Amino acid sequence: MPEFGSFSLLLALALSGYTLVAGAVALRQLATGSRGRIAPDRLAETARRAGIGAFFAVTCAAFALVYSAFANDFSVSYILHHSNRALPGPYKFAALWSGQEGSLLLWAWLLTGYGFVLRMRHKVDVMLTAYASTILAGIQIFFLLLLNFAAPPFSLVQGQVPTDGFGLNPLLQYPEMVIHPPMLYLGYVGFSVPFAFALGALMMRYPGEKWIHITRRWTMVTWLFLTCGIFLGAHWAYSVLGWGGYWGWDPVENASLMPWLTGTAFLHSVMMQEKRGMMKNWNVWLVFSTFMLCILGTDLTRSGLVSSVHAFAQSSIGNWFTGFLVIVLAVCLFTFLLQRDHLKSEHKLESLVSRESSFLFNNLVLLAACFTILWGTLFPIISEYVQGNRVTVGAPFYNRVALPIGLFLLFLTGIGPLLAWRSASFKSIRHNFVLPGAATATTAIVLLAVGLRPWNDQATLYSLVAFSLGAGVVTAISTEFLRGANVIRRHTGKGLFASMVQLTRRNTRRYGGYIVHFGVVVIFIGIAGGAFKQSRELEMNNGQNMSIGPYKIVMESFTEDSNPNYDTEFALLNVFRGNKKVTQLAPEKRFYTASQQPSTMVANHSTLAWDLYVIYAGKNPESGLPIIKVFLNPLMAWIWIGVMVVAVGTLVALAPNLSAALASSRTRTAEPERPPAPEPQPMDEPEVAVAGRSRH
């Protein structure tokens, strides 16, 4: 099987090489009108088919590695180091991405998978897809070179083969680890596709904005995967690492957040290009930057340049990524300089108070957040270079610098959709902002009245601002939904909820976007709850209890157990609220036999108001009693709920827009004398003037 895997990777490299060379030659011939022995369109078709073949070859390699894990083939060095006989099946499958070589193989498989879909859907736009396919082939070649020469996953063990493996890192033996890395990689790798389309469109001087329409769905799907991947990682950290938090500003976490921020900026600014033909340079560079940040993040963490708690991070392949990044940057710059006259804006901004300028500020703030994170991640290296010593840039830095930027972004989330395109008058601003403004002010006053003291510490101040702004944004979104639904209700006689559903179906992108914004507010509220976190730690004997918040925790018993994979110590704790038993929790400390490493299994009782998060911190060697650490984390569940809302909103925005179908069915069935319901917009004169045109 290792030989089959190695051969598959070599074959995939050859096929990708052919896709690149044949594709480039064919496109060159098509562009210049020259002809070789084979007609360029037929040559391009062979390149496309070779690209499809590369996907099947990499699939075979991935299958070979997973098969080796299930077959306990410890002659493969990677399997020896990341699996063992007693490892449960799902984690043997997860071994595919639990180490350097395997995760690169996953990357290559997903990349060729995206390429497969792109090449199968080539009829959307044959020429543009041919360019994108050729560019993707270039990226594929880089990863396949790595897999064939720098980090081969099928290297064989030298000398005698051990009878059992060293096991999977205990921290990775958690259900979410089976889904978090593939989700994250789907996000990372997926940005290659918009990048390929953007670069291809620029190379071929693609007329119009159709490439934006083609890539928008790719970008949104990718963005959704990355969002889910990031938050699954945060949930994993919260559930497994046992420090009571979910985000540590580790370089690997930062590396995933940076492309997410630029990707988010692109999803917003691309609307300006679609609607008004503006910001073409900016959008192209946002796509380029997003892809390059994916590579840079991987470079930073895998090269060992910055220290990370992620074990797979340190390796010798950093130079490969640096080289690739330089090549990508050079190609992007060269193409941009050559074709920049193709990217002239069709319109200019007419007013500072308009939807366009809100997008500009939104982009600015997102990029400032991205820069802050990049700066914080790189500063230890810069400091070592300038001062001769490495410093730590950790949570206190990001909390002080990045959080205010995040709050500014929350503010823009609320005001952006309320501004009209082109220009908003003072009258319309007053009309649209009075309710959200009142909600913000009322929330702040109520919170102060119930005892929130923002002058006590910075975290409370930030949480007050987040709650108040959140209330304002939710009011703004609700007002938009209500305004639109009321119009439909008056015209169709449907109920309010049915009207809201119809409204959303008529313009899925716009109202899906509002749902995403609502999810973002819910996430911010969850994060703001962290300001009121409490914790206690106690050495507990049977029958002893401790109190935290409204809960009383009573130790029922503590004991030990073992199975072939690990030994465990755990406590049984009864949780009471008042005199009523709420639940029983069993926090564990495991010691894995194969890897000889300990791991914490947190017990968590989660409600909408707070999480009761309990850790078995080990035994006191002197007394033999377990040490129990308890956190009361307010509003934690809101973060995970918010992510689900964001996912639902994105799916709604991805759904086809039914407004055209509804309009045609209305002309067939509705009463002829009743005029069609106007699409609701933020009130302003210029909006009325263009009320008949399509909206986002």
Place this chain on the structure above:
Amino acid sequence: MKLRSILNRGAQLASLGILVALTAGATDASARFDRDSHQLMCVCSCNQLLGECNHVGCPDSENMRAQLAASIAKGDSDDTIFHQFQEQYGPVVLAAPRFTLFNHVAWIVPPLILFLGIGGVLLIVRNWKLRTVPMPAVPDSAAFNSVRDRIRRETQV
């Protein structure tokens, strides 16, 4: 004139509020311990804040916490404590850069970039506005007015 005076008074009150919010703080020992332990890193190479290091049998965090508690009980200022820790464990023990001139650059650059960006955007908008040829006003016809009024009426919340 009256509006300006109200705005001025509002701005003064807001500044005062912000000043109070930023300068006033809890001073009791447990709150200080909690705050300071989140400004320091555990040096056992776990990359966690001292206040959050949860390793069983961690060789460093217990001693470091005890040292921090003792310094706070002695009445040392935060700066003194952080200096002592830096001398003993090196600059990596501080969870965020401080003390040297260059370290302040870490804090200044991100907001500077944001403000420069805001300035740049304002400049771009101003330039674009200057170059824009205003569109002719929509004719104030009866049909237009009736459509506008209907939209306003129907979208009223």
